[in-house]
Amino acid sequence: MLFGELGEIILYVQNMDAQFEFYHSLLGFPVVYQDNESVQACSWILLDTGACKLALHSGGQRCLGKDAPKIVFFVHDLKCAYDKLRENGVDVCDIFSPAPNTFVANTFDPEGNSVSFESTTPLDS
Structure with missing residues (x-):
């Protein structure tokens, strides 16, 4: 395989608290890494979803929900x-x-x- 396995999906978010609540608290994916103790102050949270990681990255400026994977x-x-x-x-x-x-x-x-x-x-x- 030339490119290997999917390693992570980066999701650019506007509201880190709401996204963290959904993906971590509701769906139960454990935190691998977060760059601040306060979720609200984080710019990067990495969650373990099994086969690949889901990265929540703050400060997204794109057209949310329309061009996202x-x-x-x-x-x-x-x-x-x-x-x-x-x-x-x-x-x-x-x-x-x-x-x-x-x-x-x-x-x-x-x-x-x-x-x-x-x-x-x-x-x-």
Whole structure:
């Protein structure tokens, strides 16, 4: 492989507190590194999502939510993940199957970035 594995996704954020609450507190991704003890004062927080890292970087000046990459998290139990999101007030679309053996639920993070949760496990499993 010429370029190797995906190492991290850098997400430029306007409200570090809200983004940290969503990705760390709600979704449960542990902090690998943060450049300040106060989340609000951080300009860089690195979260461990498993196969790659998610970096929250403050001070973004781009067109939020429109030109950002879609962030896709693979989950084993999509129904459980869907229920947890709904219980926490996240407006998540109904689970659908865009392709055989692929099940997806889409939502947006607090700044309008597209986030998907995807599973290959049938919902009745």
